[in-house]
Amino acid sequence: MFYINAQSLLCHKHEIELLVTQHKIDVLCISETWLSSNMSDGFANIPSYNLYREDHDRDSLRDVVLRNKPIFIFGDFNDDLLKAGNKMAGLIDSVKLDQLIDRPTRVTSNSSTLIDLFITNNKTMVTKLEILPGPIADHEAISILVNMKKLKRSPIYKTFRCLRNYSQNTYCNLLLNEVNTLNTILHTDDVSIQVNTLTNVMNLCIDTCAPIVTRQLLRPPAPWISEQIRSAIKERDQTQSSLKQDPYNELLRENYRDKKKTVELVIDASRKEYYNNEFKKNINDISATWKTAKKMLSNVTNNDFELIENSEAILTKTENVNEFFSGVGKRTFEKAQEDLANNDILLQEINHSDNFNDNLSVFRPSPVDCETVILTIKSMKETNASGPDGISLRFIKDSLFITAFYLTIIINTSIVTNVYPEMWKIPYVVPVYKSGDKDLVVDYLPHCFVVQYADDTQILIEGDSNDVEAIVERANNILSFKKMLLIFISIFKSVMMC
Structure with missing residues (x-):
């Protein structure tokens, strides 16, 4: 990437074309182009380059940071960072960015100032930085080498109970097979032994029909991706592959851009529809609503820390x-x-x-009957969380017609003793x-x-x-x-x- 202060792009267009040829520049950033909005792109086009114009500043640094992507900002900010009390240094620090230029970028017979800056939120991607003599105006040029290789996501492992083969009938049948063990609860008045017996039997049966497994998550879950979207992604990737084989085919390039944009729009619309339906479904459940909101924001915020x-x-x-x-x-x-x-x-x-x-x-308190225990447990709010015994409320409710009797015995034993x-x-x-x-x-x-x-x-x-x-x-x-x-x-x- 290369940055220059042109001080009129039209006046120095030929020098710029020579510059990109000599230095084999991938991305050229130009400030002070002095182009007005009524000038067409044809006046500024450089052969074999795509032109992106921003004739007037529109986004603040805070707006740019919120995009949560690698940021590389060049420009003449007209605020000398070598002077004490400059405003830019505090502004850059306030949005947690880094400014990497540390020596003057505009040197005249009367002054030496650092006003051309390079700001980024990911300085580890910058492998080389050079300040070169200004080829066009009286501002120095900035050249950086950026490692754009996408880092491979670290493996993510999740441990959970696999419910693929789980059914309430299977679970209850396994419990019925352990009735002899469960009946030993009736032969002791030690409530801790009773609880341990019930817990061990339930965990044994749960582990059989819903074992705990550890799996690697190959990609973030995206339930809004339909077969239609997968087909569109496949077509886009095929077009991109063809474009790599024929990079100078403008018709193919335009076709790839259209398909890429279509995929992005379809995914965005499908994702919005999915979360809208989730919010409507959980409109009366505050906890589920917050979980949905956190899932929706998981791709926007990054809470990882070392x-x-x-x-x-x-x-x-x-x-x-x-x-x-x-x-x-x-x-x-x-x-x-x-x-x-x-x-x-x-x-x-x-x-x-x-x-x-x-x-x-x-x-x-007075001893309780089995009906009271059943009604109390059924009224409890079901969540995915479980305590140290590893038994979630779902398994308790599914087996309630078997375990309610033993739970009543345990509770009454606790009350009596x-x-x-x-x-x-x-x-x-x-x-x-x-x-x-x-x-x-x-x-x-x-x-x-x-x-x-x-x-x-x-x-x-x-x-x-x-x-x-x-x-x-x-x-x-x-x-x-x-x-x-x-x-x-x-x-x-x-x-x-x-």
Whole structure:
């Protein structure tokens, strides 16, 4: 790529044609052409080159940056970057671009200024940069060599349950084959053993009909690509291949441009129609609407970041995350206590419990029946997330006519023995990025994934720690009686109100 300040393209057209021949320039950028909008392209055409004109500036730097593509900007900005207090340096930094010219580009007998700039958002693509004597005007020329080879996308692997061969009937039949194992739940009053037995049997059956697999994603998912669009893409690629064999065939070149534009328009229209339908389908589901919006913006924003190799920096980040989560836990605990004190209905429910005392050391709601368990689980919102047991709500609902009996036994055993199952206390505490600077812990949300049966549980994290593992370990062990109280109230609310 080559940049010159022409100071009238028409007056120096022959010199420019000689310049591109001598230097074998692929892309020539010209400022100060002094062309007006009423001049046709024929006045400025250079043989064997395509002409793109922008006689007046229209886009700001911020508008250009938002396009999320490699950016290379040349121009005479009439602001000397060698002088203190210049405006361009601050403007370039504000939009996170880089200016790579570091010496004067216009030298006269009276002055030496750096006003011809080269600005980019991807300086790693620039393999060579030279400042050459100005061949036409009194401005130096800028020559850069850019590696335009498209980088191969790093392999993306996804681990998930493969539901290709899954069916509710198959899953339930597998559970029925394990009835003898499930019946051992009736022979013990240890609620943790009961939960472990049910969890192990369900996971065994789920792994059989819906195994966990790891697959490489060859390309980003694009459900809006139809067979008609694939056919148009194939025709475009065939035309491009023919053009490479006959590069001077103008008719073929024009045909390729038309097909390329047609494919772009069809894909854009199909993509818009797909997302419009998704938004209409999920109009009453806020969570699904946000997921659709994030998918739609996934190709616009790039949130990838490099891991810091420095172990001290990693430790500092970990400590910041721990401190932040500790503060969140403390504030959540205080808010929960405040809400508990202000919730008259909740207090009435608690006061109706015969075994309630001032320090909340005992809480025993009435045992529940199987119908209540079924209605409670069916009312829970189904998501793709699962807790540490790896069982999503879909599998629980699909097998409810088999497992509801055993769940009722487990819940009533927990009520009678006043012991909450250990496995249902275990959460995954995950820092989820919101927006802003990924190096700042305040730009993350603490998300907690628990077993689906304890979906309404609030895990409160208190105290300081030195690493994330210790935070999670602390969260696993601090589920106090008060939080168990909230769990039972949420699960058995209908029973409590009777």
